[in-house]
Amino acid sequence: MAVGWKGMPEMHPVAGIRLGTTCAGIRVEGRRDLVIMEVEPGAVCAAVFTRNLFCAAPVLLAREHLALGSPRYLLINTGNANAGTGARGLADARTCCRRVAGLAGVPEEAVLPFSTGVIGEPLPVEKIVEALPAAMGALEPTGWTDAAYGIMTTDTVPKGASRRVTLDGTQVTVTGIAKGAGMIRPDMATMLAFVATDAPVEAALLQRCLEDAVNDSFNRITVDGDTSTNDACVLISTGRAPLSPITSVEDPRYPLLAGAVRSVCEQLAQAIVRDGEGATKFITIEVTGGCDERECLQVAYTIAHSPLVKTAFFASDPNWGRILAAIGRAGIPDLDIGALTVHLGGVSLVRDGGRDPDYREEAAQAVMDRDEIPIRIDLRRGTASARIWTCDLSHDYIRINAEYRT
Amino acid sequence: MAVGWKGMPEMHPVAGIRLGTTCAGIRVEGRRDLVIMEVEPGAVCAAVFTRNLFCAAPVLLAREHLALGSPRYLLINTGNANAGTGARGLADARTCCRRVAGLAGVPEEAVLPFSTGVIGEPLPVEKIVEALPAAMGALEPTGWTDAAYGIMTTDTVPKGASRRVTLDGTQVTVTGIAKGAGMIRPDMATMLAFVATDAPVEAALLQRCLEDAVNDSFNRITVDGDTSTNDACVLISTGRAPLSPITSVEDPRYPLLAGAVRSVCEQLAQAIVRDGEGATKFITIEVTGGCDERECLQVAYTIAHSPLVKTAFFASDPNWGRILAAIGRAGIPDLDIGALTVHLGGVSLVRDGGRDPDYREEAAQAVMDRDEIPIRIDLRRGTASARIWTCDLSHDYIRINAEYRT
Numbered sequence: 016m017a018v019g020w021k022g023m024p025e026m027h028p029v030a031g032i033r034l035g036t037t038c039a040g041i042r043v044e045g046r047r048d049l050v051i052m053e054v055e056p057g058a059v060c061a062a063v064f065t066r067n068l069f070c071a072a073p074v075l076l077a078r079e080h081l082a083l084g085s086p087r088y089l090l091i092n093t094g095n096a097n098a099g100t101g102a103r104g105l106a107d108a109r110t111c112c113r114r115v116a117g118l119a120g121v122p123e124e125a126v127l128p129f130s131t132g133v134i135g136e137p138l139p140v141e142k143i144v145e146a147l148p149a150a151m152g153a154l155e156p157t158g159w160t161d162a163a164y165g166i167m168t169t170d171t172v173p174k175g176a177s178r179r180v181t182l183d184g185t186q187v188t189v190t191g192i193a194k195g196a197g198m199i200r201p202d203m204a205t206m207l208a209f210v211a212t213d214a215p216v217e218a219a220l221l222q223r224c225l226e227d228a229v230n231d232s233f234n235r236i237t238v239d240g241d242t243s244t245n246d247a248c249v250l251i252s253t254g255r256a257p258l259s260p261i262t263s264v265e266d267p268r269y270p271l272l273a274g275a276v277r278s279v280c281e282q283l284a285q286a287i288v289r290d291g292e293g294a295t296k297f298i299t300i301e302v303t304g305g306c307d308e309r310e311c312l313q314v315a316y317t318i319a320h321s322p323l324v325k326t327a328f329f330a331s332d333p334n335w336g337r338i339l340a341a342i343g344r345a346g347i348p349d350l351d352i353g354a355l356t357v358h359l360g361g362v363s364l365v366r367d368g369g370r371d372p373d374y375r376e377e378a379a380q381a382v383m384d385r386d387e388i389p390i391r392i393d394l395r396r397g398t399a400s401a402r403i404w405t406c407d408l409s410h411d412y413i414r415i416n417a418e419y420r421t
Numbered sequence: 422m423a424v425g426w427k428g429m430p431e432m433h434p435v436a437g438i439r440l441g442t443t444c445a446g447i448r449v450e451g452r453r454d455l456v457i458m459e460v461e462p463g464a465v466c467a468a469v470f471t472r473n474l475f476c477a478a479p480v481l482l483a484r485e486h487l488a489l490g491s492p493r494y495l496l497i498n499t500g501n502a503n504a505g506t507g508a509r510g511l512a513d514a515r516t517c518c519r520r521v522a523g524l525a526g527v528p529e530e531a532v533l534p535f536s537t538g539v540i541g542e543p544l545p546v547e548k549i550v551e552a553l554p555a556a557m558g559a560l561e562p563t564g565w566t567d568a569a570y571g572i573m574t575t576d577t578v579p580k581g582a583s584r585r586v587t588l589d590g591t592q593v594t595v596t597g598i599a600k601g602a603g604m605i606r607p608d609m610a611t612m613l614a615f616v617a618t619d620a621p622v623e624a625a626l627l628q629r630c631l632e633d634a635v636n637d638s639f640n641r642i643t644v645d646g647d648t649s650t651n652d653a654c655v656l657i658s659t660g661r662a663p664l665s666p667i668t669s670v671e672d673p674r675y676p677l678l679a680g681a682v683r684s685v686c687e688q689l690a691q692a693i694v695r696d697g698e699g700a701t702k703f704i705t706i707e708v709t710g711g712c713d714e715r716e717c718l719q720v721a722y723t724i725a726h727s728p729l730v731k732t733a734f735f736a737s738d739p740n741w742g743r744i745l746a747a748i749g750r751a752g753i754p755d756l757d758i759g760a761l762t763v764h765l766g767g768v769s770l771v772r773d774g775g776r777d778p779d780y781r782e783e784a785a786q787a788v789m790d791r792d793e794i795p796i797r798i799d800l801r802r803g804t805a806s807a808r809i810w811t812c813d814l815s816h817d818y819i820r821i822n823a824e825y826r827t
């Protein structure tokens with residue numbers, strides 16, 4: 016069970032969006048594994064995708080279709096990533112889009128494909144095509160929670176977030192779902208996340224709004240350091256709220272809406288880490304006092320990816336020497352280890368290059384015994400800072416990933 | 422048990438070297454945890470150390486003492502790394518060296534300290550000092566195997582290698598021991614390794630000989646990506662063989678000796694990976710066709726550090742999509758994924774950007790079922806290459822590191 020999981024929140028529908036979920040039997044019979052998201056005409060769509068060079072066929076095709084116009088349908092399958100599948104994979108993704116287009120009476124390029132699951136195996140096109148009418152028939156404005164279940168793979172809980180903000184006296188909604196538990200170290204995007212709002216936003220500004228939000232949320236989490244081949248995050252503005260379009264960051268409504276989008280993305284990103292494969296701890300790593308954000312992130316990710324640090328957290332063992340070793344190998348030039356400080360929760364671990372003289376193991380142990388643990392490193396050489404979220408490394412991570420294909 | 426472990430090899434003594442091992446009760450009562458290595462006067466010593474900025478007190482002091490002259494005694498303890506211990510740690514290391522010097526009648530700076538074990542806890546100086554006479558009393562030219570046991574921590578088997586080569590009709594010996602199983606991703610050095618030869622080599626050339634050997638051996642292994650605070654590798658030339666000193670790489674005897682040193686280092690480095698914490702597989706990753714060695718290593722280490730790749734190996738699961746995903750996120754600019762090829766043993770996995778049409782899972786499964794598995798990636802864009810060794814990630818890695826301090 017995910018760390019700190021409190022159940023799905025209330026998912027406010029977004030005017031102009033309907034979702035339908037069904038079981039296509041792609042990998043496991045009877046599991047919800049196929050989702051269609053319908054977008055009303057006139058909506059605007061922003062998206063970011065993985066930077067993994069071996070990006071999946073659906074990522075390539077979604078990029079191609081997005082360049083041709085705004086999408087009307089998003090087709091999402093789990094159980095097969097359609098990645099590492101070469102020319103055949105691309106043809107398979109095209110076939111699926113064409114069949115959705117045929118059922119809906121829209122051009123093929125108005126359908127965006129998204130896949131997640133095993134890499135390197137051919138997409139079972141027939142199973143998907145056969146299940147499309149059922150997914151179309153299930154389309155409902157209230158389909159968000161079902162869809163959150165429908166995009167799960169090794170996730171143990173569905174992930175959703177929903178916010179309402181008032182712009183010029185009109186209430187607008189931002190609602191989103193995400194999936195992901197392993198192969199999580201998004202780079203410019205995330206596993207799969209779909210966010211929509213009825214607030215009208217001009218296309219370029221919507222893209223900026225998404226990129227800013229993703230940069231502080233999905234791009235700040237890691238479970239295992241493995242950037243996926245299929246990461247994608249989509250933000251749709253249906254524009255159905257009775258408001259004039261937001262076209263500039265100077266518009267006083269923009270920061271309100273951007274804040275809601277960021278909040279939804281942050282909650283979804285944290286939900287992915289809380290449900291990280293085998294996770295028993297939710298860890299926030301904050302690095303301050305850096306020369307620039309890049310070096311703060313470098314220190315933070317070196318700690319977050321250290322298997323030794325992660326297993327110590329799993330054991331609730333305040334073996335903070337491993338954090339020190341990770342900082343020391345992070346590759347930061349001219350870092351003065353005599354100046355920096357390290358805190359675990361409120362407990363000072365390190366100063367003057369060694370253990371804080373006031374350190375007491377009982378105090379550190381009390382912090383480690385919690386489910387949610389903050390680490391703070393002050394490099395004390397500049398004003399930049401960064402914050403990321405990660406989880407521990409447990410027996411269940413090994414079990415899940417050793418048994419993944421069985 | 423280490424992968425492919427065949428027992429300790431015959432350890433040929435090196436004229437001019439004696440080793441003594443005892444139990445100081447540093448962490449576990451009755452465990453051999455203290456080793457003294459005695460070096461005859463006139464020997465030459467080369468050494469490399471960790472680049473981790475949080476390097477341990479003994480590393481700082483060993484560097485300081487080496488700058489003052491050639492060592493007569495090496496003092497090695499396990500159970501406590503004396504790292505992250507600040508000024509007190511340095512004073513503690515000095516005390517231990519001074520006490521060895523007093524017993525042996527040599528200057529303090531003729532003693533080099535080496536520590537490995539828990540980071541961030543004060544060194545139990547009294548226990549070490551009390552055990553010194555026993556270690557001194559145990560000094561024997563045949564003490565190599567005992568010493569290999571004496572430097573073990575989470576190692577399950579001792580690690581030794583020994584070679585003899587004939588230079589100008591005279592047989593010379595190269596013998597070495599190493600320890601290490603976790604926190605293994607040496608950077609310019611290794612965990613702890615001690616190698617000695619009776620061949621006479623001039624000091625600067627000996628250092629070069631060591632650095633070249635280390636670069637192709639200890640610097641080409643990784644267990645968990647965690648570079649230690651205490652890595653050190655020492656090569657001693659006692660010069661006791663009746664030969665004129667080797668002073669130049671042009672000397673025809675140099676490549677013969679350097680080959681033996683490299684062979685000993687490679688065998689020790691591989692022994693560390695074979696005994697990697699929880700290891701069940703020994704994996705060789707070779708990357709060819711790169712523009713330079715750096716990018717070949719970048720691809721190789723990205724694969725070697727991927728928890729998903731490592732757990733797939735643990736499960737003997739040919740889930741090679743994870744290898745592809747790792748290559749794709751390795752950060753190689755302009756890499757053409759349509760050109761590169763990936764082989765698992767003799768089985769072609771990938772060409773033309775996707776699964777090889779002739780791929781059969783049974784063939785890949787047969788390779789994965791072995792204990793020793795080669796992966797070969799041809800980037801097909803240059804002539805550079807690199808090879809590294811790593812192991813899988815198993816339940817036992819988690820268990821060992823979660824329980825490490827209990």
